[in-house]
Amino acid sequence: MLVRVNSEKRKLGYSGDVKGLLKLLKVQKETVVVAKNGKIVPETETVGGNDEVELIKVIFGG
Amino acid sequence: MKCYLCKQDAVVRIEYMQRELCQQHFFRMFEKRVMHTIRKFGMVKKGMRIGIAVSGGKDSTVMLHLLAQVCKPMRCKLVAILADEGIRGYRDRAIVKCKKECKKVGVPLKIYSFKKEYKVTVGEIGCRVNNSCSYCGVLRRHILNKAARELKLDVLAFGHNLDDAAQTVIMNITRNEPFRLARFGASGGISEDESFVPRIRPLIETPEKEIALYSILKGYESVMQDCPFASQAFRDRAREFLNGIEEEYPGSKKRVLESFWVIKRALEKEYAAKKGEKIGKCAKCGEPTSQKKECKACELAARARGIIKQRRKVKP
Ligand SMILES: [Zn+2]
Ligand SMILES: [Zn+2]
Numbered sequence: 001m002l003v004r005v006n007s008e009k010r011k012l013g014y015s016g017d018v019k020g021l022l023k024l025l026k027v028q029k030e031t032v033v034v035a036k037n038g039k040i041v042p043e044t045e046t047v048g049g050n051d052e053v054e055l056i057k058v059i060f061g062g
Numbered sequence: 063m064k065c066y067l068c069k070q071d072a073v074v075r076i077e078y079m080q081r082e083l084c085q086q087h088f089f090r091m092f093e094k095r096v097m098h099t100i101r102k103f104g105m106v107k108k109g110m111r112i113g114i115a116v117s118g119g120k121d122s123t124v125m126l127h128l129l130a131q132v133c134k135p136m137r138c139k140l141v142a143i144l145a146d147e148g149i150r151g152y153r154d155r156a157i158v159k160c161k162k163e164c165k166k167v168g169v170p171l172k173i174y175s176f177k178k179e180y181k182v183t184v185g186e187i188g189c190r191v192n193n194s195c196s197y198c199g200v201l202r203r204h205i206l207n208k209a210a211r212e213l214k215l216d217v218l219a220f221g222h223n224l225d226d227a228a229q230t231v232i233m234n235i236t237r238n239e240p241f242r243l244a245r246f247g248a249s250g251g252i253s254e255d256e257s258f259v260p261r262i263r264p265l266i267e268t269p270e271k272e273i274a275l276y277s278i279l280k281g282y283e284s285v286m287q288d289c290p291f292a293s294q295a296f297r298d299r300a301r302e303f304l305n306g307i308e309e310e311y312p313g314s315k316k317r318v319l320e321s322f323w324v325i326k327r328a329l330e331k332e333y334a335a336k337k338g339e340k341i342g343k344c345a346k347c348g349e350p351t352s353q354k355k356e357c358k359a360c361e362l363a364a365r366a367r368g369i370i371k372q373r374r375k376v377k378p
Contacts (some may be wrong), residue, residue, distance in 0.1 A: 031271070033278060040275070040279065041072070044063050044082060059225070059270055059274070060287065
C-alpha cells in the first residue's frame with residue numbers, strides 16, 4: 001500500500017481500516033481527511049493491497 | 063462503506079452519531095446544523111447589514127457561502143471584510159483565493175491593511191518578537207470593529223468553530239479566568255457599549271474537521287495552512303488534548319460547549335457588575351476602550367513601531 005502524507009510518499013504493509021492505519025501512524029483522527037485512490041472515505045473504510053491512501057492534514061498547530 | 067440513509071458510497075463517518083454519510087447527506091446534515099445554530103441564537107434578522115470577517119481560510123470561506131445562502135431570502139446586505147496583517151507569501155495567497163470565493167457568491171470584499179492603518183505589519187513584528195499573535199489579535203479586532211462601524215454594519219460574523227470554542231472554554235478554565243468566558247459566546251458584543259459592533263459565530267457548533275471536509279468536497283479555494291508566525295503553545299496543547307478526548311469519547315467537544323452554555327448564564331450574573339464598566343473613546347483613534355487614554359490597539363501599534371525602529375538602528 002502507498003501512503004501519502006502531505007507530499008511525502010511511502011510504502012507500507014498494512015491491511016485493515018483507516019482508523020487502525022491512523023493509530024499506527026500516530027496521527028490524530030480529528031486532524032486529517034483521508035482519501036483512498038483519490039476518493040474521500042470514512043475512517044471505517046478498509047484499505048490495503050495496492051491502494052493509494054492520502055492523508056490530507058486539515059487541522060494545524062501543535 | 064455505504065451511507066446509512068441511501069446506497070451511495072460514504073465520504074465520512076460521524077463518530078458521535080455512529081453513522082456513515084454520503085456526500086449529499088453529509089451536506090444536508092452540515093447545512094441543517096448551521097441553520098439551526100443561526101436560528102437558535104437569533105443571529106440573522108430580516109434586512110440586516112452583515113459583515114463577514116474573512117481570511118481566505120477554510121472556516122470563513124465556508125461561512126461566507128452559507129451566510130450568502132441564508133441571507134438571500136432575508137434580503138440582508140452582506141459585505142466581506144478582510145484584515146490584511148501583511149504576511150508575505152501567506153496572506154497575499156489567501157487574498158487571491160478569498161477574492162475568487164467572494165466573486166462566486168456575489169459578495170463585495172473590502173480589505174483593510176495593517177500597513178495603512180498602523181504603519182506596521184505583522185510580518186515585520188513577527189520577525190522580531192515571539193508573541194506576534196497577541197499584537198495581531200488585538201489589532202485585528204480593532205481594525206474589524208472600526209471597519210464595521212464605518213460600514214454601518216449591524217453585526218460582524220466570525221468563522222469560529224466548535225473546536226475553537228471548546229479550546230477557549232478549556233483554556234480559560236485552566237487559567238482560572240472565568241470572567242473572560244462571561245464575554246464569550248455565540249452572539250452578542252464583548253460589551254454593552256453600542257460602539258462595539260455585536261458579533262455572531264454561525265459555525266460555533268460545527269466541528270472543524272467537518273468544515274474542512276465540507277470545503278474540500280465543495281471545491282472551495284482556501285488556504286489550509288497555519289500562519290508562519292503562529293505561536294499559540296497553550297492553544298495547541300488544548301487542541302491536542304480535546305482531539306485525543308474526542309477520539310476516545312466522541313461528542314466530547316460538543317458536550318464542553320453545551321456545559322458552557324449553562325455555565326455562561328451563571329457567569330453573566332456573577333460578572334453583571336462588569337457590564338456597567340465605563341467605556342470611553344480612544345484619544346487617538348476614537349474607537350471604544352475601557353483604558354484611560356488610548357486604546358489597547360493604538361498602544362500596541364505604537365509599541366510595534368518602536369520595536370521595528372529600534373532593531374533597525376542596531377543593524378549596520
Ligand atoms: Zn446518503
Ligand atoms: Zn485607539
